[in-house]
Amino acid sequence: MTLQNSPLGNTSTNRYGSIAAEIYDIDKPVGALPDTAYYLARLADIDGPILEPACGSGRTLIPLLRARHTVAGFDPSEEMLDRCRAGCASEGFAPELSRQRFEDFSYDRPFAAIVLPMGSFTLIDDFARAMAVLRRFHAHLVTGGRLIVDIASIAWLAETGEDRRRWTADNGDLLTIEGKRVATDWLTQRAESLLRYERWRDNALVESQMEPMAQRYWGVEEFRLALEASGFAEITVTGGHRPGRTPTSAARAITFEAIRK
Ligand SMILES: C[S@@+](CC[C@H](N)C(=O)[O-])C[C@H]1O[C@@H](n2cnc3c(N)ncnc32)[C@H](O)[C@@H]1O
Known part of the structure; x- marks a missing residue:
């Protein structure tokens, strides 16, 4: 995770160190944002293990465990993972958590679903790398498995x-x-x-x-094509975590759901 040809030089990006991790938990406590209820509803019928790449400090992973799903998570930030382990342990959970990255994560079994809440996938700041990650998600799902990915509106690029x-x-x-x-x-x-x-x-x-x-920010149709090119089908797009609502230009969060062919 280095920046090449960057005004910032060759330095580690998207680090989520100790202060960032502490702020994350104060600013976004488990269950406080409306997306959690949305993912819980969308994953309620999943009967099999769920993977949350970039699970961070467990904001989404812990509610999935509370809902009795079997969940594994990974994240490259040791500080975020430490918080996740502590939060899980405080509720008697011991999920499989590991220090891995989107770019090269690996498991020896496929998952029934992969979920990436808001603010994770856009951290892959290069088109070709993002496409390779989508193919990696595909390879880690069972046939018929479900991918749920939130992307931030491309409007953020102008902010x-x-x-x-x-x-x-x-x-x-x-x-x-x-x-x-x-x-x-x-x-x-x-x-x-x-x-x-x-x-x-x-x-x-x-x-x-x-x-x-x-x-890297995505256009809605661009991301739909990227999912199709990576072997996903039955793609649906939802705006603002409101079930059944197609996104409007004002939607800050856009959720894609797709099935592994
Ligand atoms: C906005 S947080 C999301 C955390 C969690 N998914 C949630 O819903 O609260 C983004 C997470 O992405 C992780 N991250 C950054 N670069 C990553 C990479 N290359 N691969 C996987 N995760 C990464 C960060 O460490 C951070 O925990």
């Missing part, structure tokens, strides 16, 4: 404003994020940002982490 937010941690630390768009490539539909995470205590800066983030 070049700064992101400044702050949170208070349980121990009283002030956690801040300052995100700046550093590159937008309209031809490849790729955006790069530089995120500065800080931890403040007693008015003093105690920790600071810089994390480059790179994302």
